[in-house]
Amino acid sequence: MTSVAERDGKAGQMTRRTPLAARRDLDWIGIPLVAAVGLAAYWLLPDDLALLTRIAASALFVLSLDLVLGYGGIATLGQAAMFGTGAYAAGIVAVNWNNDPFAMLAVGGLAGGLIALVTGALILHARGLTLLMLTIAVGQIVQEVANKARDWTGGSDGLSGIDPAPVLGLFRFDMFGRTSYLFALAVLVVGLLVARRIVRSPFGLACRGVKEDPLRISAIGGSPKSYLVVLYGVAGVFAGVAGALTAVTSGIVGLDSAGFPWSAEALVMLVLGGTGRLYGAVIGTAAFMGIHHILAASDPFHWMGFIGLFLIGIVLFLPGGIASGVERLGGLLRGKGDGA
Numbered sequence: 001m002t003s004v005a006e007r008d009g010k011a012g013q014m015t016r017r018t019p020l021a022a023r024r025d026l027d028w029i030g031i032p033l034v035a036a037v038g039l040a041a042y043w044l045l046p047d048d049l050a051l052l053t054r055i056a057a058s059a060l061f062v063l064s065l066d067l068v069l070g071y072g073g074i075a076t077l078g079q080a081a082m083f084g085t086g087a088y089a090a091g092i093v094a095v096n097w098n099n100d101p102f103a104m105l106a107v108g109g110l111a112g113g114l115i116a117l118v119t120g121a122l123i124l125h126a127r128g129l130t131l132l133m134l135t136i137a138v139g140q141i142v143q144e145v146a147n148k149a150r151d152w153t154g155g156s157d158g159l160s161g162i163d164p165a166p167v168l169g170l171f172r173f174d175m176f177g178r179t180s181y182l183f184a185l186a187v188l189v190v191g192l193l194v195a196r197r198i199v200r201s202p203f204g205l206a207c208r209g210v211k212e213d214p215l216r217i218s219a220i221g222g223s224p225k226s227y228l229v230v231l232y233g234v235a236g237v238f239a240g241v242a243g244a245l246t247a248v249t250s251g252i253v254g255l256d257s258a259g260f261p262w263s264a265e266a267l268v269m270l271v272l273g274g275t276g277r278l279y280g281a282v283i284g285t286a287a288f289m290g291i292h293h294i295l296a297a298s299d300p301f302h303w304m305g306f307i308g309l310f311l312i313g314i315v316l317f318l319p320g321g322i323a324s325g326v327e328r329l330g331g332l333l334r335g336k337g338d339g340a
Contacts, residue, residue, distance in 0.1 A: 030279035031192045038185040042178075049177035055289050056184035057245045060191045062269045062281040064238035069267075070276030071199055072231045073211035074124070077263045078135030079239055081119070081142040084258025086112035086240025091159045091247045092152055101164045101183065105244045112240015113233050115142070120232035124225055136260060143258040158254040162247055173249075180249040187245055188282070191238060195278055198234060207231045272314055274321025283322050 041052055061083050068074040086108030093099075093107045123134040146153045153159050166172040171179045198204050207227050209217050214224040247253050256262060265288070273284020291310060295303035318325045 031189060031196065034192060034279065034282055035185070035189050038189075042181060049181045051289070051293055053177055053181045053184045053249050055286055056181070056188045057242055057249060058269070058289060059282045059285040060188050060245065061239055061242035062266050062273070062285050063191060063195055063278065064235040064242060065266050065270050066275055066278060066281045067195060067199070067235040067238065068232055069270065071204060071211065072207045072228055074228060074232060075128075075132050076135040077132055077260065077267065078137070078139035079235075079266055080258050080260070080262040081139040082112035082116050082236040082239035083243040083262065084142055084146060085115045085243065087243030087247045087253040087257045088146055088153055088159060089240070090244035091162045091253045094162045094164060094247070095159070099163060099165045101167055101248050104164065104248050105187065105241050108244020108247070109237040109241040112243065113237035116236020116239070117229065117233035120229045124228050124232060139258060139260055139263055143255055146258055147255055153253070156255060158252050160252045162251045162253070164248045184245055184249055187241070191241065192278060192282075195238065199278070203227070203230070268311060272311065272321055274323030277323045280321050280323035283326070287322060
């Protein structure tokens, strides 16, 4: 028979394994769950498809921030620079040359990746507060360039007249937002799959190593700065695609797409959802924008106060974000199942 000490030891090992096991389980089901919930929302909330489309596009943008912050440890408040660059590039191409939605996404991703690589190579030698200030400066420069290039971007009036062609030549973007939402959801799911593959690759593991101990990476022959610059460029591609997706689904690009407030909001969404999890970006974006939508409709003057209280509560009681609470609940359920 098993002794009490052995039984307690096994229980202790099971308890220690539970959080990590729950996180692995959620990691496997996270992307299918996003797809399933997204499709369910299409049928259950037909009058809110415009909001759901914004959530999907914004979640892809927050995902790009999670790549640099959650997996590379790069603190940035200028991620909107890549988002805005991708949105403007896609919009300009659609208005003047090619309005195919997939071509717009490709152009947006390329533009966002290029500006991320160029600026990342210049600013990622800095650390801490200095790096944070440099990322803000990059965002301000991009916004000012977009404002001055009025002939191409529309300046403060925004770039309008974006009329994307039907998806695959079959599905036209209608006024009810059905095609826009399904297209945005599909792009988000593909983005999650690609991001998951990246963070699990040797490159992704190396980036996590740089975040944890850059000196050890240098000691084994790696270049921490090179890894971070490439990761910053990859995240720029995701942000650029998110910006292009917004241009495709909304038909307009404004200066606010490259502004500091958008970068700050993305950081808040990521903190709410949880960094370093990928699906935390989706959870945080849905929570922030959903609460914003509900509270702004009921109290348009004080909704920011409620958002602030909600954020404080998450930081105090769930420091790892909402996703950590989900993982904790999954761990408890797993522990009860194993105990049964």
